[in-house]
Amino acid sequence: MTDTADLLFRLEQRVQLLEDKLELMNIISAYGPAVDSGESTAVAGLWTEDGVYDVDTGCLSGRAEIEAMVHSAPHQSYIAGGCGHLVGPPHLEIDGDTAVATCHSQLVKHDPETRSYHVARITANRWEFARIDGRWMVTLRTNRIIDGRDSAREILSAGVTAKA
Incomplete structure (x- = not known):
């Protein structure tokens, strides 16, 4: 492979990775507005x-x-x-046509008596994706409440721990 061909190949791989990350972040960030507006078809x-x-x-x-x-x-x-379902920025790992995102999310609810908001729950999230016909889609999303149990910590840890 020539230097130019090698450079173009590496640039193409980097651009693809950036495009994949952007598409995955767009899917994750679409969840809150869709579920909070009741757009069930968009959520599903x-x-x-x-x-x-x-x-x-x-x-x-x-x-x-x-x-x-x-x-x-x-x-x-x-x-x-x-x-408001608020999803934090994800940590993304992409491997070919599969990907995993790890992040936090919060459910914030309005309190009409005090005219304020409170966090109803905070969860650890693992999103698993597959690229199907050129489009990324969620295959599994796992949420666990962050309340001291191991299950939430395990999700967060698995998402950022280097694989052996």
Whole structure:
């Protein structure tokens, strides 16, 4: 390979990595606005058809169950009362057509009595992705409440610990 061809190859790889990271961050950052506005189709559309959303209150399997969560009475009460699902910047690891993102998220709810907001929960998040037909999609998202249990720390640690 010539120096120019090698340079172009390395630049192409770097640009692809940057594009992949940007697309993955856009997926993660779309979750909050979509779920807080009740856009159930947009929320579910982030996942593959058989994708899983594993929350410590239970697992949602497939887009239909994820859409149903957005339409559920508890979630609709969050929206009606004023809420924000805030997802922190992710630590991303990409390996070919799969990727993992590790981050924190918060559920912030409005308190009409005090006209203020409070953090209802903070969770550790692991997002797993696959590139399917050229598009990144969530295959599994695992959330665990950060309340002192090992499960949340394990998610955070696994996302930033170098692999042997």
